[in-house]
Amino acid sequence: MFNLNMLMLAIIQGFTEFLPVSSSGHLILYAKYISSTDQGQAIDIALHIGSLIAVVLYFWTDIKEMITSLFKEKFKPNFEITSVRLAYLIVIATIPAIVIGAILSFIGMEWTRNTLLIGVLLVIYSILLWYADTHFKTTKTLEEMNLKDAVLIGFAQTLAFFPGTSRSGITITMGRFLGYDRSEVAKFSMLLSIPSILCAGILAFITLSQTGDSTKLLLGGCAIFYSFIFSFVAILFMMKWLRKKTFLPFVIYRIILGIILILDAMSII
Numbered sequence: 001m002f003n004l005n006m007l008m009l010a011i012i013q014g015f016t017e018f019l020p021v022s023s024s025g026h027l028i029l030y031a032k033y034i035s036s037t038d039q040g041q042a043i044d045i046a047l048h049i050g051s052l053i054a055v056v057l058y059f060w061t062d063i064k065e066m067i068t069s070l071f072k073e074k075f076k077p078n079f080e081i082t083s084v085r086l087a088y089l090i091v092i093a094t095i096p097a098i099v100i101g102a103i104l105s106f107i108g109m110e111w112t113r114n115t116l117l118i119g120v121l122l123v124i125y126s127i128l129l130w131y132a133d134t135h136f137k138t139t140k141t142l143e144e145m146n147l148k149d150a151v152l153i154g155f156a157q158t159l160a161f162f163p164g165t166s167r168s169g170i171t172i173t174m175g176r177f178l179g180y181d182r183s184e185v186a187k188f189s190m191l192l193s194i195p196s197i198l199c200a201g202i203l204a205f206i207t208l209s210q211t212g213d214s215t216k217l218l219l220g221g222c223a224i225f226y227s228f229i230f231s232f233v234a235i236l237f238m239m240k241w242l243r244k245k246t247f248l249p250f251v252i253y254r255i256i257l258g259i260i261l262i263l264d265a266m267s268i269i
Contacts (some may be wrong), residue, residue: 005223006043008034013047014230018055018190018238019131020169020250021257023048025118028163029261032115045200046220050227052197055190058235062086062191086191089145093154094195100158101200106178109264112162119261121164126254129169132176133247140180141179142188149178156194164258167193170246183242190235 012030016023027047058065066087079085156174160167168189175185 003219003222006219007226007228009043009047010050010223011230013051013227014054014232015063015234017048017051017166017193017231018186018234018255020166020172020247021254022122022164022166022169023051024160024163025122025166028118029115041224043220045197046223047227048197049201050224050229051181051231052194052201053224053228054231054235055193058232058239059187059191063194072080072264086142086145089147089150090188090191090195092147092194093150093157096151096154096158097196098199101161104161109161113258115261116265117162118164119258119265121162122254122258122261125159125165125169126251126258127174129173129176129247129254130251132173133182133251136176136179138179139178139179140178141184142180145180145188149175149180152178157196166254167196169250169254182247183239186238186242 008025009030012026013023016026062083065083069081069083070087073081073084077084077088079088153171153174156170157167159165159170168186171189171192172182172185175188176182180188
C-alpha cells in the first residue's frame, strides 16, 4: 500500500536515524510544519523498526559472530573473547535506557514534543559533539572498550528520549569524549540501537494490535518497509564518510536548524 506521507516520514527517518541530527526531532518537525497531523509515537517507532532491520543487515557478520560465540561459550561472560565481550557490553549499555525509558513512559513524554525544546537541544548537543570531536585524542577501538565506557555510553543514550538530542549523536559524543575512533564509536552506536529499538518496537506493535485498526497496522508496515530502504543507504553513507571526514557538517546543520526553531518558537521569525 503506497502512502506518500509514510514515504516522506521514512525518508526523514532513514537519513537522520544514523546521522547525528535527531531523527525523532525531524519527524516531529515534519508533522508540525508540513504534515497535517502528528503521526504519533507508534508510527515513529514503526519507522525506527525499519532502521533496526537495516542495521542488523549491515552488521550481520558481526552480529552472527556475537551470537555464535555466546552459544559456544554457553553465555558465560568470557571477556577475553572480543565478540562475547562486545555482546555483553551492548546488553549492559542498554540497561539504563530500559530502566529510564520505563520510568518516563509512566510520566509521559508528550511535553517534550515542542519546537523550543527541540531547538535548544539541537544547539547544545551540537556544541558538545563538536568539542568532543575536535579536542580529544581518539584512537581507541572496540577491542579496547571496557565496562565503564559501555555504561557511560549507555547512560548518554538515555538523553535521546528528549527529541532534538539524537541517539546516535549523543552516544558518539560520549564515545569521542572517552577517546574512541569516529568509525569505531559509530559502529558501537549503531549496534547499541538494536536492543533499544527492538524493545520499543515490540511495545508499539502490541499497542497497534490492541487498537484493532487494520489501517494503522498497514501504515505501520508501510513505514517499516520504506524506512528500511533509506536507513540502509544512510548507514552505507555514514560509515564511508567517517573513514576520512569529521562531524563538522552535521554540527553546522544542527546549529542552524536549532537557531531557526528557537526563533520561530519565540515568534521572532
